[in-house]
Amino acid sequence: MQTMWIVEVFCITGWLAIFFAKGAWWLDFGRLFLGFGIALQCYVVPVYIAEITPKTIRGGCTAANQLSVCCGLSLMFFIGNLLSWRTLALIGTIPCLLQVVGLFFVPESPRWLAKIGREKEFEASLQRLRGKNANISQEVAEIRDYTEMLQQISESKFLDLFDRKYAHALIVGVGLMLLTQFGGTSGVSFYASSIFARAGSSATVGTTAMAIIQIPSSASSIFLMDTFGRRPLLMVASAGACLGSFLIGLAFLLQDFHQQQELVTILVLTGILVYFSFFSMGMGNTPWIIMSEIFPINIKGSAGSLVTLVNWFCSWIVSYAFNFLFEWSSAGVFFIFAGICGSIVLFVAKLVPETKGQTLEEIQESMIHLLK
Incomplete structure (x- = not known):
């Protein structure tokens, strides 16, 4: 919970710095603070949701977080066509302030309370989450047994992440x-606007369509996550993103050969909508859900820091390099993306475990057994 407070401090500071910006340095400062806040939130929120929800609905509840993110992005895409960036920055503080108020009413994670030895609060928090009349004795025993087993291990350091028993989880993450x-x-x-402009279509129409398609796609993942499981959903979503990237690459390849501009425009719009619908359905949220489930609580903080760093560092590389790659070959960059999305299908098939319907303790036990 303390981390969530820190997240909101970073985000509110970042948005206000952008709103009051007098030059580029203020904008950079605001964006840096927003980066810290969003990076923390991307991992902490799924972890918290995974730790407080029953195993039967854990995936759907965690996916609901991604739906909220998509709704927020879609809203900003819509109103961004009407309002200035300063006004958008001020609007960005509203959900942060709402969350600050909401945190006063949110219970602490029972598993975290058990880890630090606050037994009475641990049981009270779990009872509050499950309901007054719910029988929590079995769940309490499972969490307590697993916590006691972890306490027999010495306090984890960052380098302990690279111990062989955590190797599989780390490779997956x-x-x-x-x-x-x-x-x-x-x-x-x-760079969606630039992509649409290169294809000869309206950036406003394209980005609005992107905003619309993401909401039902994200909503579908709530129901699919605990019905079909993480692995099938991630494999289908990656294959769909691969198809979307391939269609965009094919469109720009036709454009390079001066073929049928109308077909190019249709293929680019179709490809981007296919890409984002599948990304929102599974690629965007499923990796974070899996991250929240596969790491034991004694290394969850350091492991989460590492995978979040990898995620945002890779995001920065792609964001920085995309414009250069797009100028080099508008078709080639999307064929590269298609190849990488296709490789995710193979990676998931070979290495990623299915976590649907298991408690966090059962998942972590099975990850260790896979190495034996």
């Missing part, structure tokens, strides 16, 4: 973050 970011989402999101 870092691999998913690296591949999903190099699949092009940051480049396509940040």
Whole structure:
């Protein structure tokens, strides 16, 4: 919970710095603080949701977080066509302030309370989350047994992440973050207007369509996550993103050969909508859900820091390099993205475990057994 408070401090400071900006340095400062806040939030919120929800609905509840993010992005896409960037920055502080108020009513994670030895508060928090009349005895026993087992291990340091018993979880975590970011989402999101302009279509129409398509796609993941599981959803979503990238690459390849401009425009719009619908359905949220589930609580903080660093560093690389790659070959960059999205399917099939329907303790036990 303390981390969530820190998140809001970073985000509110960042938005206000942008709103009151008198020059580029203020904008950079605001964007830096927003970066810290959003990076923390991307990992902390799924972890918190995973730790407080029952195993049968954990995936859907965590996916609901991504739906909220998509709704917020879509709203900003819409009103961004009508309002100035300063006004948008001021509007950005509103959900942060609402969350500050809401945090007063949010219970602490029972698993975290158990980890630090606050037994009475641990049981009270779990009872509050499950309901007054719910029988929590079995869940309490499972969490307590697992916590006692972890307490027999010495306090984890950052380098302990690279112990062999955590190798599989670390490979999965870092691999998913690296591949999903190099699949092009940051480049396509940040330069969508330029992509539409290069294809000869309206950037306003294109970005509005992007905003609309993401909401039902994200909403569908809430129901699909705990029905079909993380692995199938992530594999289908990656294959769909691969198809979307391929269609965009094909469109620009036709444009390079001066073929049918109308077809180019249609293919680019179709490809981007396909890409974002599948990304919102599974690629955007499933890796974060898996991250919140596979790491034991004793290394969750350091492991989360590492995978979040990898995610945002790769995002920065793609954001920085996209414009240069797009100028080099508008078709080639999307064929690269298509190849990387396709490789995610293979990565998931070979290495990523299914976590649907298991408690966090069962997942972490199975990750260790896979190495034996």
